[in-house]
Amino acid sequence: MLTPETCITLFSEKLPNGADICAQHLAQYEQILLHTLAGELVNVPLTALLRKNTQPDSIRQYCDVIETMWKQGNDAVVNVVEVTILEYLTDDPILWHRFGEYISEEFKKYINAVCIPENLRYFGAEILK
Numbered sequence: 001m002l003t004p005e006t007c008i009t010l011f012s013e014k015l016p017n018g019a020d021i022c023a024q025h026l027a028q029y030e031q032i033l034l035h036t037l038a039g040e041l042v043n044v045p046l047t048a049l050l051r052k053n054t055q056p057d058s059i060r061q062y063c064d065v066i067e068t069m070w071k072q073g074n075d076a077v078v079n080v081v082e083v084t085i086l087e088y089l090t091d092d093p094i095l096w097h098r099f100g101e102y103i104s105e106e107f108k109k110y111i112n113a114v115c116i117p118e119n120l121r122y123f124g125a126e127i128l129k
Contacts, residue, residue, distance in 0.1 A: 001072060001073070001074050002068070002069060002072045002073040002074065002077050003073075003074050003076065003077065004032045004034040004076055004077060004080075005032060007032070007034060007037075007038075007069065007073075007077060007080075008022045008026075008032060010065060010068060010069070011037070011041055011042075011065070014061065014064070014065050014068075015041060015042070015045075015061065015062065015065060016045070016058075016061075018041060021037075021040060021041050022037070022041070025037050025040070025041075034076065034077065034080045034084075035080055035083070035084045038080050038084045038085055039084055039088070042062060042065065042066065042085055043084065043085060043088045043089075045062065046059070046062040046063075046089075046099075047088070047089070047092070047095055049062065050095040050098045050099060051095065053098055056102070059098075059102050060102055063099070063102040063103050066081060066085055066103075067103060067104060067107050069081050069085075070107060070110070082115055082119065083121070086111065086115055086122070087119070087121045087122060090121075090122050090124075090125040093126060096125065096126065096128070097126070097128065097129070099128075100128035100129060103128075108128045111128055112127045112128055
């Protein structure tokens with residue numbers, strides 16, 4: 001099961017500059033603040049990639065990490081997926097739907113059936129097709 005501590009390994013191995021950014025994060029905060037780290041390491045580069053939508057392999061790389069966090073994460077990690085990553089993506093409907101094109105049907109079903117209806121933070125978020 002993924003914990004905030006083991007997400008460091010996932011990020012370091014699977015994301016561009018992951019090891020460097022994780023090391024900087026630990027040096028700065030002296031602990032893992034997974035919401036903060038995911039914002040910097042996942043949200044910022046993923047939204048930039050989704051805006052351009054010219055590097056599908058890179059987008060899939062981020063989406064695979066997010067899905068791994070969702071599938072294998074403990075409650076704290078899944079909370080980061082739902083609150084920090086997905087909520088951030090719902091702010092822009094175009095990027096939200098582009099994100100939906102890169103994730104599994106299983107993850108889409110979870111988002112549509114659980115995340116959107118049960119989270120007021122997603123108010124107004126459209127169902128992913």
